Amino acid sequence: MTYKVFVDGQEGTTGLQINEYLAQRSDVEVLKIDADKRKDLAERKRLINASDVTFLCLPDEAAKESVSLVDNPNTCVIDASTAHRVNPAWTFGLPELAKDQRAKIKASKRIANPGCHATAFILALRPLVEAGLLPAATQIAANSITGYSGGGKSMIADYQKASESPTQLKAPRPYALALAHKHLPEMQAYTGLSVAPIFQPIVGPFYKGLAVTAYLQPQQFSRKASTADVQKIIADYYAGERFINVLPVDLAATTEGGFYNVEANNDTNRVDIAVFGNDERMLVVARLDNLGKGASGAAVQAMNVHLGVEESLGLV
Ligand SMILES: NC(=O)C1=CN([C@@H]2O[C@H](COP(=O)(O)OP(=O)(O)OC[C@H]3O[C@@H](n4cnc5c(N)ncnc54)[C@H](OP(=O)(O)O)[C@@H]3O)[C@@H](O)[C@H]2O)C=CC1
Numbered sequence: 359m360t361y362k363v364f365v366d367g368q369e370g371t372t373g374l375q376i377n378e379y380l381a382q383r384s385d386v387e388v389l390k391i392d393a394d395k396r397k398d399l400a401e402r403k404r405l406i407n408a409s410d411v412t413f414l415c416l417p418d419e420a421a422k423e424s425v426s427l428v429d430n431p432n433t434c435v436i437d438a439s440t441a442h443r444v445n446p447a448w449t450f451g452l453p454e455l456a457k458d459q460r461a462k463i464k465a466s467k468r469i470a471n472p473g474c475h476a477t478a479f480i481l482a483l484r485p486l487v488e489a490g491l492l493p494a495a496t497q498i499a500a501n502s503i504t505g506y507s508g509g510g511k512s513m514i515a516d517y518q519k520a521s522e523s524p525t526q527l528k529a530p531r532p533y534a535l536a537l538a539h540k541h542l543p544e545m546q547a548y549t550g551l552s553v554a555p556i557f558q559p560i561v562g563p564f565y566k567g568l569a570v571t572a573y574l575q576p577q578q579f580s581r582k583a584s585t586a587d588v589q590k591i592i593a594d595y596y597a598g599e600r601f602i603n604v605l606p607v608d609l610a611a612t613t614e615g616g617f618y619n620v621e622a623n624n625d626t627n628r629v630d631i632a633v634f635g636n637d638e639r640m641l642v643v644a645r646l647d648n649l650g651k652g653a654s655g656a657a658v659q660a661m662n663v664h665l666g667v668e669e670s671l672g673l674v
């Protein structure tokens with residue numbers, strides 16, 4: 359069986375990387391759009407409706423426009439943008455979210471790919487909310503350290519004009535300081551928290567790699583729990599998930615001399631979740647490749663789940 363796949367936004371950061379994944383596959387025929395027609399509505403409409411799966415790797419408004427062009431009921435749309443992530447008519451494309459999420463992705467023709475920060479945040483915290491340890495009304499504080507490719511083509515260009523880079527691009531840069539980052543709605547909805555987190559990301563002078571750190575105050579837990587207990591709840595939740603690795607509570611084994619490497623999962627679709635701290639103060643940290651499990655890898659994984667080929671076609 360060969361699936362016809364169209365990548366709307368094939369020249370963007372996410373689209374290019376999806377094409378790299380697809381180029382390795384013999385079960386996929388990629389429908390290419392001519393370079394000069396990339397923004398031509400009629401041509402996009404033709405290719406979207408000729409496809410079994412269309413990936414949208416576009417800004418939000420263009421993604422909504424593409425969805426309005428779909429008239430083939432068999433076309434499955436996987437949208438990498440923020441436009442549809444908490445829309446109830448869409449399925450959240452995170453197979454590890456819950457036991458029934460794969461079945462939902464398989465059945466749905468509208469799949470919203472999670473945001474990169476949101477993927478890490480949700481995977482780290484949802485097991486603790488589900489277990490009843492973290493009360494839903496807890497306001498979590500979290501940060502994220504991310505590479506600049508998360509900002510797409512224009513941010514990449516800013517950072518890669520190396521000789522002309524202003525000095526400030528050579529240091530980490532906190533952003534989203536109005537504390538209204540666009541991932542808050544999905545972070546809240548899919549963890550089960552009833553309050554949006556205080557979330558504040560930092561972009562650094564490296565291409566890719568991301569780690570979200572959430573601060574836990576054990577005195578807010580519904581019962582007494584050690585770091586080992588928290589680690590076990592998360593590890594049990596993801597037992598059998600090949601892309602999720604819950605690290606042991608062992609600083610010497612999980613850090614490099616006490617430093618945590620945010621690039622450790624680059625070029626993979628993997629997520630590592632680590633619990634640090636002590637009985638009074640804890641951190642839960644999830645790291646991933648923002649272009650892997652944070653974007654393109656996740657989109658291809660969602661396609662695999664939808665098509666029922668997840669086990670046979672490996673992302674690493
Ligand atoms: N980078 C990342 O880590 C992640 C990105 N995302 C999301 O994925 C989407 C794509 O992001 P990213 O790849 O980083 O963005 P880029 O800016 O790298 O690429 C976007 C692409 O969309 C094209 N485009 C813009 N408007 C239209 C249009 N009307 N019709 C057709 N093509 C259009 C652009 O064309 P042109 O080349 O001419 O500018 C560009 O090639 C965004 O919604 C982003 O939020 C999601 C997760 C992570």
Ligand SMILES: CC(=O)N[C@@H](CCC(=O)OP(=O)(O)O)C(=O)O
Binds near residue numbers: 475
């Ligand atoms: C460095 C940087 O700017 N990163 C982007 C994250 C990109 C991403 O995953 O989010 P979307 O899919 O929602 O665009 C940001 O924080 O807005």
